[in-house]
Amino acid sequence: MSRSRAFHALIIFSVLLAACSPQVIFLPLKTATPTLAPATPTATPAPSATPIPGAELGVSPAALRGVEINFWHGADGAQSALLAQLAIEFSLSNAWGITVKPTGWGNYYKLGGAVASAKTSSSLPDLLLALPEQEATWEQESLLAPLTPYLHHPEFGFSSAEQADFAPPLAETALTLTTVRSARLLAYNFTWARALGFESAPQTPEQFRQQACAANAAWRADADPTNDGYGGWVVDENPWTAYAWLRAFDAEPWNGETFAFNTPAAETTLTFLEQLREAGCAWVSDEAVNYAALPERKALFATINLAEVPEQAAAFRSSSDEWTLIAFPGEAGASYGADLALVPTSPARQLAAWLFARWLVSPEIQGRWATQTGYLPARLSALAQMGEYAAAHPQWAAAAALTAELGAPPLAARWGLARNLLGSGLGAVVIVGGDPRLVLEQMDETFKAVTGK
CATH class of the missing domain: 3.40.190.10 (Periplasmic binding protein-like II)
Incomplete structure (x- = not known):
């Protein structure tokens, strides 16, 4: 066999082998011009309604009480145990009465297979922690809900400063939320x-x-x-x-x-x-x-x-x-690492899933997640809070100092x-x-x- 064909065969074999192994605007009142005639009584404007958080998303906070969401991920070992613990903590402490039911599939290959099976039986979860290339594929198959309505929501979203706090910064049209990263x-x-x-x-x-x-x-x-x-x-x-x-x-x-x-x-x-x-x-x-x-x-x-x-x-x-x-x-x-993505369900379930996802990427939780895994948190403010951990783990601290140089992989199927x-x-x-x-x-x-x- 020629050297050209030998290399070609080697590459194809390796790839195939690896392939098998996501206000009310108030107008100013006009002031009547004074005249000698008695003034006509002006009607008192009706009080404006107080905006209800979540109304723009088609759901009120009251509708979240008692909602149970399914959260699937491909993490294993200690990270899977941590995610189970975080789901319990959120379920017991969140102000809306949301309950999170986590399911760990042990690895991301099995998670992909579970999603493939679930999409044919309409039994998909509400929130996924998966590899970016998996989520890019699912987005092409219309299996993911857009994040834009939640990202920019005045009550439940992220401010511009908070979006810039992610590493790399969240895009205006982000498909997923970044979590902890290896390098x-x-x-x-x-x-x-x-x-x-x-x-x-x-x-x-x-x-x-x-x-x-x-x-x-x-x-x-x-x-x-x-x-x-x-x-x-x-x-x-x-x-x-x-x-x-x-x-x-x-x-x-x-x-x-x-x-x-x-x-x-x-x-x-x-x-x-x-x-x-x-x-x-x-x-x-x-x-x-x-x-x-x-x-x-x-x-x-x-x-x-x-x-x-x-x-x-x-x-x-x-x-x-x-x-x-x-x-x-x-x-x-x-x-590199896994990202959080929403699955289209109902307005209440999607908002509940978003609130749990937002909590998972908060600086406090990202700091805990990074500390227990040795990975880098998705939030720069979390890095700033990890001084004690950095002092005890100098090699991790050296990696953290390189955060700006660590490019994200392509978001491509x-x-x-x-x-x-x-x-x-x-x-x-x-x-x-x-x-x-x-x-x-x-x-x-x-x-x-x-x-x-």
Whole structure:
């Protein structure tokens, strides 16, 4: 089989395998001109009615009492338990008498299957916590209710300042509400970097190359040729790693209408990583996890997400070296997580679902959610309230300081497929040794073959 077909087959297999595994206006009264004739008594204006909160949404607060809403999510483990606890707290404390019934499906793949089944039997929930690409698909299928009437409601919505408090800020026509976020960042052994002569983290791809190659040169300096491959960046083909590298080179694959992989910026990105590996400044590990590589100085850089911070910190306990989290060169990174979306039901149920969603993204609850998961809160004001947690978790604090640089992924129905292609493409170049331009062409071809676009 030719190398071209081999790479093509590899990409298609990886993608398909991954594919299987959202006033009353008062007019001024006219004053009568005085005359000698007796004045005609002026009728007293009728008192204006006090606006009822929620009237514009077709429901009064009284109609919310006793409403029970169903809340489905794909979280698992401790996060699922936290959401169950938050549902109980809201049900017992909210002023409207709303009850929330949460259902956790264990993962987002199962959640998607549950929604697919429920839409055929008209048994959809009132509120969903799901992946953005799932919600983009459901929006195309008219399964989601617009947020605009609630976002800008004077009583139940968000002010302009509150919308700007989200990271990134809420759009005027937002489809979903952002919740806590994980992030894909570089773990960096800065003690070793200083020993190599570098006083600060790399800010550009060239500075990254210099530090990675200096780390590899340190291993080559001894008499043992079997360890000459260590140092630099320990390679992984995680799709979020691929996306973060692309963002570092301004190679965003989403152009607003579709995904285009074969671009000059994307080729520059993969060529840089290919050359890094060929020079020995990046290496592929045989281990399933590589937390020990940094404290053992076998790597200067490794890519992890926020959920992996405890494991990486544990690996450093037996080392005197210190580490932190840094952005990819160019102050880039990738943040990701699940969003809240409303399902069209009745005015009362939709408002009840919105009120629970609004409570979940409040600074106080976002702070609690972030503290218990190690993720980043959706609200900047929540970050400001987490000083004690930040002091006890310096790597998390380093990630939080990068919030402005962590771009949100595309809100596109095919983002899941595109993301898997990114990981496959990264592996095809940096691990297998494929030609960057050829791999990018095949990524475009695969995307078009699967989507028909």
